[in-house]
Amino acid sequence: MKYALLFPGQGSQAVGMLGKHPLAELEPTYREASEVLGWDLLKLVQEGPAEELNRTERTQPALLAASIALFRVWQRQEPPSASAYAGHSLGEYTALVAAGSLKFADALKLVELRGQLMQAAVPAGTGGMAAVLGLDDDRIEALCKSYPGSEVLEPVNYNSPGQVVVAGETAALDWLQANGKANGAKLIKRLPVSVPSHCSLMRDAADKLAEQLANTDIQAPAIPVYHNLDAQPRATADDIRLALREQLFKPVRWTQTIRALHAAGIGAYFECGPGSVLAGLNKRIVDGLQSQALEDPAALVAALSLART
Incomplete structure (x- = not known):
């Protein structure tokens, strides 16, 4: 069974996210992220408050860390290799980490900056x-x-x-x-957000993010990552940098992405991160699509069984 791992974006965060998985399996990744960022991500994810977790510059690294923590749980089960990765908005960074294109520490710093730039680009309430x-x-x-x-x-x-x-x-x-x-x-x-993401109001933020992307080590992904911009994978560092810049002020084409993956012969889709938003969307994009979330251990076991068929 050819399968894709999909990584969620903002809106999937919640205090106590991935709480059905043993904390001992997730905690090392949260602590690693806390050391990189210089603030207690583990405490924020576990205890909140929700208002702090929902601040864009906190949400983005917290969601990336949670999704990578779950990805590491998945990888420890020694599944067959995925045929492709994709992520919704912020989740694209998670996909690039999973594919070995971005280092986890670099991605955490990038998405924290991304959140700060997005929030600063448009005054609150406007x-x-x-x-x-x-x-x-x-x-x-x-x-x-x-x-x-x-x-x-x-x-x-x-x-x-x-x-x-x-x-x-x-x-x-x-x-x-x-x-x-x-x-x-x-x-x-x-929607309960103060940032108008992925529109032309984010152009200045994208230009500033591009400066940091230029100084970030990016490798060719070991597994194709389908990008939000046009539902196509990219093989070079410069092309990936450009896609991440333009992603900030251009639309997320999720419908097109799932259709492209389906056309490439992907038979199963597993949402690797908090929540099940993408799993639900995918079933409305392609009738009969096998799409499920990995947010609890039983679902992860079932997905592993399907991936091994």
Whole structure:
């Protein structure tokens, strides 16, 4: 069975995440991350408070560490090698660590900086994101272009057919909420985030991140990593740096990514990290897809059995 490991992004974090797995299996990775970052990631993940964990510059390294901790649990079972990796937004960094392209310590520092730059790019309260349900991609793009104001309003996460997240400035999002249903949307839900990720408001942040990426050691991945930008793997350090820069201000094309993996013959998809958001999305992208999360030990055992068939 050809399988892919998928790594989640922001929104999957929670105090006590991966709590069904024995802490003894995860703790060494959390402690390693704490030493790299200079703050107690283990305590934050285990005890919170949630408000601190949900700060973007804390969320990103915490989620990366949790997903890598679970990846190491998976690897200790000596599974057959995955055929591909992919990650949703932040999860792309986790995928690159798993593939040996980025060192864990370097990735932690990068995503902490990424979070800081994202938060600093747009003043609190002036931007955000909203999930739009019930419209196809073309209609959402047309709806955003029809906004009569000058503020940014852009589709940024193509998560599954009929589910796209839009990012932009507050006035534009207010207009979207007021007018979306009249234009065919079934539901428009504002997300509890203060950062309008993956839109043009992040260009300056991306340029600053690129400076750090230029000084970070990046290797060719041992296993193909499919990137958010265009659902294609990359083989060289410079191409990976460019993809990570552009990912910050261009959409996450998750639907396209899963379809590309499916077309490449991937038969099973395992979400390696907290939560099961991606596993749910994947089943809506391709009918009958074998997609499951590894967030509890029983699910991990079942996934191992499937991977070995």
